[in-house]
Amino acid sequence: MNTATPSLRPWLEQVRRAWRASPLPGFLGWWGGELRGLLPPRWRGWFGSGADWHLLQHADGQWTLRRSGHAEVLASWDDGAVMAADGVRGAPAALGAALARVDREDLRLALLLPPALVLRRPLALPLAARDNLLQVAGFEMDRQTPFQPAQVYYAVRELAAPAAPGRFSAELVVATRDTLDPLLARLRAQGVAVDAVDLAVGDGRLGVNLLPPPQVPRHARPRRRLNLILAAASVLLALLVLGEWLRNRQLALAQMQAEVAAMRGEAQQVAALRQQLQDNAGAAGFLVRRKHDTVAMLGLLQEVTARLPDSTWLERLSVDNTGQVGFQGQSPQAAKLLDVLKDSKLITDASFQGSIQPDPTTGKERFYLTARVNQPKRPAAPPAAGGSAP
Numbered sequence: 001m002n003t004a005t006p007s008l009r010p011w012l013e014q015v016r017r018a019w020r021a022s023p024l025p026g027f028l029g030w031w032g033g034e035l036r037g038l039l040p041p042r043w044r045g046w047f048g049s050g051a052d053w054h055l056l057q058h059a060d061g062q063w064t065l066r067r068s069g070h071a072e073v074l075a076s077w078d079d080g081a082v083m084a085a086d087g088v089r090g091a092p093a094a095l096g097a098a099l100a101r102v103d104r105e106d107l108r109l110a111l112l113l114p115p116a117l118v119l120r121r122p123l124a125l126p127l128a129a130r131d132n133l134l135q136v137a138g139f140e141m142d143r144q145t146p147f148q149p150a151q152v153y154y155a156v157r158e159l160a161a162p163a164a165p166g167r168f169s170a171e172l173v174v175a176t177r178d179t180l181d182p183l184l185a186r187l188r189a190q191g192v193a194v195d196a197v198d199l200a201v202g203d204g205r206l207g208v209n210l211l212p213p214p215q216v217p218r219h220a221r222p223r224r225r226l227n228l229i230l231a232a233a234s235v236l237l238a239l240l241v242l243g244e245w246l247r248n249r250q251l252a253l254a255q256m257q258a259e260v261a262a263m264r265g266e267a268q269q270v271a272a273l274r275q276q277l278q279d280n281a282g283a284a285g286f287l288v289r290r291k292h293d294t295v296a297m298l299g300l301l302q303e304v305t306a307r308l309p310d311s312t313w314l315e316r317l318s319v320d321n322t323g324q325v326g327f328q329g330q331s332p333q334a335a336k337l338l339d340v341l342k343d344s345k346l347i348t349d350a351s352f353q354g355s356i357q358p359d360p361t362t363g364k365e366r367f368y369l370t371a372r373v374n375q376p377k378r379p380a381a382p383p384a385a386g387g388s389a390p
Contacts, residue, residue: 013131017158052106054099055205056194058183059114065098068110071203074098079186095192105219109192111183112200113210119145119174120199123156124167130158137172145174152176153197155208173199173208180210193217300325300373303346311364312337323373330359334367347371 019025053068065075075098099107121144129136133156138149145152154174161169180197187194195217197210209216300319304327308314312331319325325347331337334356341350350371359366 017130051108052102053108053110053205054102055110055112055200056187056192057112057114057200058186065095066203069204108195108219110196110198110205111187111194112198112205113175113180114200117175117179118199119172121145121172121174122159123170123172124163125170126167130168133158133170140172141174144172147174147176151178153180153210153212155210157206157208173206173210175210195219300346303344307340307344307347308337309340319373323375325371325373326353327369327371328367330362330364330366332364334365334369337367337369341371346374348374 054074055066055068057064057066061079063077063079064073066073075094077094123137123140123144125133125136134154137154137156141147141149141152141154152174153176154172157171157173159169159171163169175197184194184197194211195209196205198208199206297319301317304314304317309331312329312334314327314329316326316328334352338350338352341347348371350369353368353370357366358364
């Protein structure tokens with residue numbers, strides 16, 4: 001387990017970074033806030049956001065406690081009062097009174113350092129360093145600060161500031177151990193354990209944790225049992241809704257099948273009549289269409305005879321089903337045959353296939369010419385009466 005945890009940490013950091021960069025956290029936060037606003041005030045505390053941060057600060061021997069984002073002081077005590085009040089009992093009593101209404105599962109304490117005790121340095125790091133910022137910051141410590149990594153507590157946070165291609169902006173936050181260790185020792189002597197050490201920014205905190213990961217206290221996830229119950233109830237309700245929807249669809253399908261079965265006989269009769277009507281109409285109009293769409297061979301022969309000169313004679317005349325006509329024969333001047341057929345309304349697209357070759361026996365030019373029969377256009381069908389077929 002100890003060996004696997006460091007290897008999984010970069011992957012977990014990548015997942016956390018991708019989650020924070022996505023729009024889902026903002027949307028879920030807004031959606032949850034809207035849903036909590038619909039609940040009674042007494043119930044809203046049960047559906048809080050989780051961690052409830054309270055901030056500890058020490059100045060001139062005086063300790064103060066505030067809630068994150070609020071300037072109001074909830075509790076205050078000094079080191080002298082703690083030592084005078086029977087050892088270390090004064091501070092826990094003040095904290096207990098101030099935090100009596102805070103859920104212990106949600107309570108988080110952060111020790112805030114004043115800006116004068118913290119060194120902040122901007123960094124421009126390569127993109128590959130995102131997976132292990134703390135280790136990279138440790139390597140850069142002696143170059144960016146006058147301290148060694150063993151002399152300080154430090155943290156690194158990624159910034160949204162623009163950077164050069166292939167790099168990203170970050171900030172190194174450093175506090176010396178000589179400054180922070182006495183404060184942590186006083187808190188431990190008072191029985192107070194902090195979850196983070198951060199920098200004070202206004203009424204809140206910067207958002208880093210100077211404590212090394214091994215020193216961060218482990219907390220159970222808040223309201224885990226309630227979340228599990230709600231998740232199980234959501235899954236159960238989803239299954240019930242899905243089952244009811246399937247049942248309704250099955251009932252609707254059974255009703256439709258019954259209606260179809262009742263109308264099947266009438267539909268078969270209508271289909272038989274329609275097929276009979278189509279067959280009769282097709283048989284009656286086939287010969288008419290065939291005669292109209294086909295050019296009479298006699299007319300084609302008459303057109304060819306009238307167009308070709310008397311000195312030209314054909315050896316073969318072929319016409320296929322697509323209207324393609326082939327002429328093979330001899331003529332004294334075969335090249336002029338295209339001009340002869342150019343004005344024909346029955347024969348179009350005339351062109352030679354291959355080359356024109358002289359025939360030494362007859363002294364004429366042997367040719368092979370192809371053309372197309374100009375098929376008559378079928379007239380548009382008149383619209384059916386009433387806008388629909390009978």
